[in-house]
Amino acid sequence: MKKLLSGNEAIARGAYEAGVTFASAYPGTPSTEILETVAKEYPEIYAEWSPNEKVALEVAMGAAFTGARAMVSMKHVGVNVAADPLMTLSYTGICGGLVLITADDPQLYSSQNEQDNRNYAKFAKIPMLEPSDSQEAKDFVIRAFDISEQFDTPVMVRSVTRVSHSRAPVELKERREGTQEIKVRKDPSKYVMLPVYGRKRHVVVEERFLKLKKYAESIDLNKIEMNDPETGIITSGISYQYAKEVFPEASYLKLGMVWPLPEKVIRDFRSKVKKLYVIEELDPFIEENLKIMGIQVDLGKDVLPICGELTPSIIKEKVTGIPMRPFLTNPENIPSRPPNMCPGCPHRGMFYTIKKLKLFAAGDIGCYTLGALPPLTSLDTCVCMGASIGHAMGMSKALGDKGRGKFVAVIGDSTFIHSGMTGLANVVYNKSYATVIIADNRITAMTGAQDHPASGYTVRGEETHAVDFAELGKALGFKNIVKANPYNLEEYERVLKEEVEKDEPSLIINQGPCALLKRAIPKAKKPYYVETDKCIGCKRCIGLGCPAITWNSEEGTNADGKKRKGYATIEATLCNGCGLCYQLCNVNAIKTEGKVFFGLVENL
C-alpha cells in the first residue's frame, strides 16, 4: 500500500518496520514530527521527549547496549549538544542498532545557523546515509540499523527541511523484530572508556572505518545512472532531486551513503564522463573529499552557493551561467508577515516591561526570541539553548557594580530544562547578582507544544511529575525567588525593578501558560473591544504589537473633541482577552463584556 508521508513520518515508519523498540528526541524544527509520529502511531516503540539532545542520545545508548534497536532524532544544532557522547559512542560501538537522525535546516527557516552535519560523520568516523525523499527516508533508516549492527557502529541519517517537511508516496511494509536478545551485557573493555580501553577502541574505530570504506564500494544505496556521458553529476539527498529536475539527460552518481565515500565507484564514474559536476547543498563536503582523492571536479562550489538552500532555479542559473528572465518579478517592499507572539501570549507583558525599564535582556531560544522584533525590540542576545543565563552572569562580572539594575536573563521553561540548570547553579556559586527570568509557559511552544520534565505530561500525554522551578531555585541557593504574573503590568514592573536592583541573584518565575495550551486554559475569555469614539489615538496599545489590535489611520476628533490621528480597533476573533491593552489605555476606551482579570486564567 502506498501512502503520502512526510519525510519525518517516513523516518518514524522506518523505525517501526526496522523493529525499533526505543525512540528518544528533543523537539526542534525540522525534526519534531519524527518522535511525535512514533508516539502517536506506533505503540510498540517506547517514546520519550528527553530533556535535551545529549540525554536523548545517552538514553538511546543505554537501550542499545542491552541489545535493543534505538533511534534518536534531533535538529542539526542538537547534534552539537549530543556531540560529547557521540564522539565516544563511536569508540564503544553499540550492541543493538543505534541510529541518530539529524534534521538539518539549510536556509535557516527556523534555526540559529545552517551548519552542515555531514561534517559530524567524518569527525566521528561513522557512516552517514542521506535520503532524498520520503520513500528513501523510510528505506534508509531500516538499512541504517542493519549497517549499525553489522559494523558495531552508530549510524547517522541526515535529513533536511525539504525532505523532512515534504510529502511523497511511501510503500508500507510489515514490522520485523530486532534479532538480538535484550539483556544486561557486561563488557568493560568495550563500554568503559578509561584511557587504557579507549586507546584500544580507537584502533577498532580505524579498522572499522577501513571496512566501512570497502563496504561503501558495493552498497546499492550508491547508484550510477548512465545517460549522456558528456556531463556526470555527483550528488546526494535533496540536491539529487533538484539536479534531476534541471538536467534530466545527464549521468548521475547518486550517493545514498555520503560517508565514507566510495572512492573506486567515484573514480569509475569519473572515467566514464567528460565533465564532472558536484551538486551539493551547504558545504563543499563531497567536493573537498574528491579533491583529496585527486579527482578533477569541473564544477562545484566555484559557482554554486555555500549559503542557503539550493533550488532547481539556482542550480540552473549557476551551472548554465544564464540568468533567468522571469515573466514577472516580485515587487520590493511588499509588507511582510513576520512571525509574532500570539494574541494573549504571556511573554508580551514581560517584554513590554523590559522595554519600559530599558533593560538589556540576554535571551535564549524559543517563542520569546521574537521579543527581539519590533515593536517590542527588547531581547538582545540569542545564540544557543541556555546561553542567556551564562550571558547575564558574564555581564555581571564584567560590568561589576555599574551593571546593577541594567539587565536580565530571559529563558523559557523547556529551554531551562534543556540547558539552564547548570548556568543557574553557576550564578549562585560564583556570587553573581544577575536576575534570571524563567518565562514559564508550561510547554515547548515554538515547535508546536511538546511536553517536557516541567510540564507534567509525557509525550504520550500521561501525567507525570512536574519540576518545581521555585524549589529547584531554592536548592541551588537562590534566596530571592519571586513568582510573578506577566499579565499584571503594574505588579510585574515592580517585581522586575526590585529584583534587578538587588546585590544578590534573583529568580523570577513567570506564571501564565501558553495562550495555545488548551489543557491549561479550559475556558475562553471574552474579547476586549475599543469604544472608537473615546479613543484618542495615543497608540499605547499599538506598542504591544498584538496581532489583534489594528491602527486605523484617519485624522479627526474623538467624542470629547480631542484631536486624533486615527484610532485603534480590536479584532474580536483574534483577541484572547488577556487585558494588557486594557491596562495601558489612559482614557478607558478599551472595554470587555467579560470579567476583568490579569491573564487568560484567574488567580495566576
Place this chain on the structure above:
Amino acid sequence: MEKTTSVLMAGVGGQGIILASDILSEVMLDAGFDVKKSEIHGMAQRGGSVSSHVRIGKKVFSPTIPKGSADYLICFEKLELLRWLDFCNEDTRVVVNDLEINPPSVNLGEAEYPRALFEETTKKFKNFTLVPASRTAMDLGNIRAANVVMIGIFSKFFDIDESLWVDKILGKLPEKLHDLNRKAFDSGRKLD
C-alpha cells in the same frame, strides 16, 4: 499528465492552506499519479505567510517548483499573490480569493496595503480570476470553510471524479462539519 504539473498555493497561516494542498496531493495519488508536496512549517505560525508546493506527474523529482513554471497559482489572500510572481509564466492560471488580511506593519500604520499594485498585477495574466471564496463561506455560516470553497474551485482544473474530492475532504473532517463543507465544496465547483 506526461509533464509534471505544478500547483503553488499561498496565503496566511490559519487559512487552511496545508489541508487544501494535502487534499489535492492525496486525490492525485489515489488517481494514480506520482505526487510531491513541500511546505515550510516552523516559524511561519499563525499570521505568517504560508506556501505549499504541489507537484503531480508520472515521475516527480523536486518537491519544490522551479521559478517560472507554476501551472497554477492559488492565492487564499490578495497580497500574497505579489510574493510569488516569479514562479509564474504567461500561461499560469491564477486564482485569488477576494480577501485582504493586513500584515502587522499595515496594522501598525507603518505601511499601506498594496491595493493599486495588486490591481495592476492582475492585468498582466491571461488567466486571472478573483473568486469570492471567503464571502461564500461566510454566507454558508463559517468563514473557516473558505479553503474548501477554494478546493471546489481548483478541483475543476483536474479531470478527476467529483466524488473522490468529496470523500477525501469529508474523511479529514469531523462529522459535524460534513454538511457545511459539502456545501462549501459544491459552491466552489459552481463559482467562476
